[in-house]
Amino acid sequence: MLAFYRRLYPYKSIFGWLNHEHAPTKRFTHREWAFTLPPDTYVRYQSFADAEDLKKQVCQLNPTRFEIGPVYSAKPRDRKTVRAANFTPQLRELVFDIDMTDYDEIRTCCSGADICKRCWAFIAAAVHILDHSIRDQFGYKHLLWVYSGRRGIHLWISDKEAMELTDEQRRALVGWLTVIQGGKEMRKKVNVRQGSKPLPPGIQMALEPLGPIFHELILLDQDCFAEEEGWETLLQLFPDPDVVRGLRAKWEVKPLSSEAKWEDVKNMTKAGKDQKTHDNIKAAMEDIVLQYTYPRLDAEVSKHRNHLLKAPFCVHPKTGRVCVPVDPSTIDRFRPERVPTVSQLLRELDEAGASAGGEAAAEHHSDWQKTSLKPYVDMLDRHVAALMDETRRAKRDAGPDRSW
Amino acid sequence: MQGGEDRRKAQAQKNIVEVEYHGTKGLRYPHRLNFYDKPPSGDITIEEFETCALDRLRILAEIESSFVRNRPWEELSKITLAQCEKYLQLNSNSAKTVDKEAQRKKDHVGHFVLRLAFCRSEELRRRFVKAEMALFRVRYEKDDAQELKDFQNSRDFGWEEVSAKEKADHEEHLKAASAWSNRDVNVLTDGYYKVKWTRVPDLVEKRRVFLKAGMAWVPSREQSSIVFQEFQANLMKALEMTAKALPFLDEDTRIVPILNNLSQGFLAGVSSEWSTATAGSGNEITADMIDDMARKHFPACMRNLHECLRRDKHLKHFGRLQYGLFLKVLGLSIDEAITFWRRSFSNIQDDKFNKEYRYNIRHSYGLEGKRANYPAKSCQQILMSDQPGTGDSHGCPYRHFSPDNLQTALLSMYSSQGLTAADLPEIMNTVKAGHYHVACTRVFEITHARQGVAKGEGIGGGESVTHPNQYAARSRELEREREGASGKKEDDGDVVMG
Numbered sequence A: 001m002l003a004f005y006r007r008l009y010p011y012k013s014i015f016g017w018l019n020h021e022h023a024p025t026k027r028f029t030h031r032e033w034a035f036t037l038p039p040d041t042y043v044r045y046q047s048f049a050d051a052e053d054l055k056k057q058v059c060q061l062n063p064t065r066f067e068i069g070p071v072y073s074a075k076p077r078d079r080k081t082v083r084a085a086n087f088t089p090q091l092r093e094l095v096f097d098i099d100m101t102d103y104d105e106i107r108t109c110c111s112g113a114d115i116c117k118r119c120w121a122f123i124a125a126a127v128h129i130l131d132h133s134i135r136d137q138f139g140y141k142h143l144l145w146v147y148s149g150r151r152g153i154h155l156w157i158s159d160k161e162a163m164e165l166t167d168e169q170r171r172a173l174v175g176w177l178t179v180i181q182g183g184k185e186m187r188k189k190v191n192v193r194q195g196s197k198p199l200p201p202g203i204q205m206a207l208e209p210l211g212p213i214f215h216e217l218i219l220l221d222q223d224c225f226a227e228e229e230g231w232e233t234l235l236q237l238f239p240d241p242d243v244v245r246g247l248r249a250k251w252e253v254k255p256l257s258s259e260a261k262w263e264d265v266k267n268m269t270k271a272g273k274d275q276k277t278h279d280n281i282k283a284a285m286e287d288i289v290l291q292y293t294y295p296r297l298d299a300e301v302s303k304h305r306n307h308l309l310k311a312p313f314c315v316h317p318k319t320g321r322v323c324v325p326v327d328p329s330t331i332d333r334f335r336p337e338r339v340p341t342v343s344q345l346l347r348e349l350d351e352a353g354a355s356a357g358g359e360a361a362a363e364h365h366s367d368w369q370k371t372s373l374k375p376y377v378d379m380l381d382r383h384v385a386a387l388m389d390e391t392r393r394a395k396r397d398a399g400p401d402r403s404w
Numbered sequence B: 001m002q003g004g005e006d007r008r009k010a011q012a013q014k015n016i017v018e019v020e021y022h023g024t025k026g027l028r029y030p031h032r033l034n035f036y037d038k039p040p041s042g043d044i045t046i047e048e049f050e051t052c053a054l055d056r057l058r059i060l061a062e063i064e065s066s067f068v069r070n071r072p073w074e075e076l077s078k079i080t081l082a083q084c085e086k087y088l089q090l091n092s093n094s095a096k097t098v099d100k101e102a103q104r105k106k107d108h109v110g111h112f113v114l115r116l117a118f119c120r121s122e123e124l125r126r127r128f129v130k131a132e133m134a135l136f137r138v139r140y141e142k143d144d145a146q147e148l149k150d151f152q153n154s155r156d157f158g159w160e161e162v163s164a165k166e167k168a169d170h171e172e173h174l175k176a177a178s179a180w181s182n183r184d185v186n187v188l189t190d191g192y193y194k195v196k197w198t199r200v201p202d203l204v205e206k207r208r209v210f211l212k213a214g215m216a217w218v219p220s221r222e223q224s225s226i227v228f229q230e231f232q233a234n235l236m237k238a239l240e241m242t243a244k245a246l247p248f249l250d251e252d253t254r255i256v257p258i259l260n261n262l263s264q265g266f267l268a269g270v271s272s273e274w275s276t277a278t279a280g281s282g283n284e285i286t287a288d289m290i291d292d293m294a295r296k297h298f299p300a301c302m303r304n305l306h307e308c309l310r311r312d313k314h315l316k317h318f319g320r321l322q323y324g325l326f327l328k329v330l331g332l333s334i335d336e337a338i339t340f341w342r343r344s345f346s347n348i349q350d351d352k353f354n355k356e357y358r359y360n361i362r363h364s365y366g367l368e369g370k371r372a373n374y375p376a377k378s379c380q381q382i383l384m385s386d387q388p389g390t391g392d393s394h395g396c397p398y399r400h401f402s403p404d405n406l407q408t409a410l411l412s413m414y415s416s417q418g419l420t421a422a423d424l425p426e427i428m429n430t431v432k433a434g435h436y437h438v439a440c441t442r443v444f445e446i447t448h449a450r451q452g453v454a455k456g457e458g459i460g461g462g463e464s465v466t467h468p469n470q471y472a473a474r475s476r477e478l479e480r481e482r483e484g485a486s487g488k489k490e491d492d493g494d495v496v497m498g
């Protein structure tokens, strides 16, 4: 690990990403860092002057991982010397966490900590929807998606307005985006409309791309309604007992694929006795598509400014994989198992060193360039460049420096 | 923001505070509603400073109790308006015979003084903003339509009208955004306003708007949301600024005790002073009536003191003080008080009683020493000062008893008046949340249900208990009303018979 922190971790890129400009600002110096040290110590309220300072501490503590928190009104390190009223969270990226375990009740290929390329499709669908909704509806531009190292993905939004959101506003935004609600005991987890009235606008727009995803992923690939448990769950999502009875009678006698069963459902709407039954079945079908494919968010992570989230490029302790940035436009092709692990990167580094002769012995900031970490750091750097451009533009428009 | 800038801002804030006392500019309030953007100017006496704040605090404390009690908005609004009528009238421009300027100035000053008192912790700020927001909303909803429009126009809320073309382009979405309501919506004829979505988080959270590129398209009937959100956000920001500046205020020794006192008012409500016997209570109270009265009319703190006195034949200093002043204000004359305490301390010899206790009793009646008329202790004082030690029986049982002991005590004190174990979970939840006076008010309602007191009615008009004497006085009043009513029935009967 220490070698990874010494030679590979991209401190400079992370600094730029959090700081939004080259010279250190409060966005970096007043930022909370928390370290997890083996076996199970957790050190909070660390803060650093710049990338060098961060690196020094990381290499000294050699943590299993570290997390990034909010920008406070004072340096977290000095918090004991300021009045409590003067130590409050001010800024923080808007963050989201999507985890595969929330899909356990749907996916048929794996469960628990396991993840395969088939179930990654759920994450990919979530990324598509969320990335588009946030850009289109909230107008944010600086979205960084980061693989969590095992079975999930994080989103960090660094737009100025997103950084400044209060907890109340964060809660509202999460409320707007949350569609799936209720625990194990709640069968129908989509309750976002009145009766069979139209879906609220944001969700309606999400439904369009989810239609084909539902077909591909739920009906064909996962074949969620093939077994009795699966189609019984499906039947419980229809409000009309006549409809349920009709479908069950048919499905009980003859094994049918999920696709065929969904055809049966579709035909029910056509055979609907009256307009109201028709509307009810149609609404139920839309809700089912949402329940099986709409992003499942861990809402608590996003609601509070002072929530800590694992820093990009940390290493997942169980898998050894690096938490690398992911490009949402190619998320469908992303393969978690191809993400580089620490041991692989260190091997690559050794090989590069051996071929280049002795000169590589010295520690160097850009050693990651010689490894398969390079495309990921490059991705972050492009993201940072866009952020810095924006900051420069905003500063120019605002005239002389005004606070942050 | 650099340290120097912090100081500059704080200095600026200090100047604002100073303006409150030393400014000379005249006041002018064209609108009944106030966004409190600017601090009041003009001279303000320290008495004015305190009264304006106290009267407003009564209302805010009652609003907070309403939240704790989960009152529906309509009920909260009704109670708040009734309180405002008593303590903080604010008439519309059409009112002719009242001094509207004076009313509005009182409203303005009270708000700013309470800002100083409530800016000092995150918790207090949050509660203050919530209560102030409710007060503003109650008034806003009752404002005259034209005056409300004038008020809205007096301020730039930053809303931009959605054009006909934009509405046509997004007709489906706008319709869908209104689908939650049963109202008929005609997107093309209704007015819509664009604002930054962060200005209307409540509408966003409930999905009652259409969102595009960070702008929320708000139907005109939801405009009030924008106003309320703005009010809240502004106030929170202002309070944070004031908190940073406050260390400078600590220099003003006249103000600080007042502020401390005010911020405690939220915990126990603001009581009126009870310093003399309730006038016109009719019958004199005598020493031997007290056992019976304690059972029927006393709040838990006084019931507890009474029972300790009967059990131990003694009470320690603070217990004597709390109970003695309460009895005085209840209407026990000095002679009866001496009789009462003499009999109660039955293990003590006459000369010891005369030497050690008689003087103190007379003193509390203002007959010795500096001859002051000491008021009885309010809930706030009982809750906040002279915390009871292990051997003491004074204080507030809701606050100072362990949960187990409190439940046992409440059942033994009040089951004869209708309190059952089934009532305890609700009471204990309120206690756990630190709203002791609300718990006490609930017990009052339960134990006076037979006199027709309904849940939520409190000690009358929804008001909460803020003083033990107020509790006892209201309880006796209810008893008299009932006796009066039954007596009247007999009279009626007589008439019929005659």
Ligand SMILES: [Zn+2]
Binding pocket: A107, A109, A110, A114, A115, A116, A117, A118, A119, A120
């Ligand atoms: Zn899988």
